[in-house]
Amino acid sequence: SNDYRVVVFGAGGVGKSSLVLRFVKGTFRESYIPTIEDTYRQVISCDKSICTLQITDTTGSHQFPAMQRLSISKGHAFILVYSITSRQSLEELKPIYEQICQIKGDVESIPIMLVGNKNDENQNREVESSEGEAMAKKWKCAFMETSAKVNHNVKELFQELLNLEKRR
Ligand code: GDP
Ligand code: MG
Numbered sequence: 001s002n003d004y005r006v007v008v009f010g011a012g013g014v015g016k017s018s019l020v021l022r023f024v025k026g027t028f029r030e031s032y033i034p035t036i037e038d039t040y041r042q043v044i045s046c047d048k049s050i051c052t053l054q055i056t057d058t059t060g061s062h063q064f065p066a067m068q069r070l071s072i073s074k075g076h077a078f079i080l081v082y083s084i085t086s087r088q089s090l091e092e093l094k095p096i097y098e099q100i101c102q103i104k105g106d107v108e109s110i111p112i113m114l115v116g117n118k119n120d121e122n123q124n125r126e127v128e129s130s131e132g133e134a135m136a137k138k139w140k141c142a143f144m145e146t147s148a149k150v151n152h153n154v155k156e157l158f159q160e161l162l163n164l165e166k167r168r
Pocket of ligand 1: 060120146
């Protein structure tokens, strides 16, 4: 079918919900509202047909382990988000990446995007772009920096994920 399930992981506060809401609704909010788990559906065009993107916005890295395993099992593609203003948030992606490898096996055949969000906050940067790129290379996944706040690379992020899927 043309249903395509994308799961968004990352530490609390890195901007997972903001990226999803920016993409799906075109909005941004300054306040932080912790997420339980939400799923959004978005119809998009890919090639000459249409696909339904089902985007699961998770609570963060402190999700219930059973829920996290289930999200990984059901997911076709993964967005791993850290904030460029927090080295810790990049560290927190490692166990999630490892669990994706463990559950999915051949990780090179799965579309994964490592995302450094909040790149409008250059003055508070803790993680250089080159470090994000290096991590993505090590993880054999794609890499992008985004800003949900100023709407930088958000549409491109989801589009690129679909392109990765088609290249499989
Ligand atoms: P989540 O816990 O990963 O879902 O994070 P949220 O999407 O709830 O965002 C956490 C906080 O970071 C909120 O106060 C947002 O307004 C802020 N935020 C999210 N994305 C960006 C961004 O791209 N730039 C900046 N400066 N702040 C952001
Ligand atoms: Mg959230």
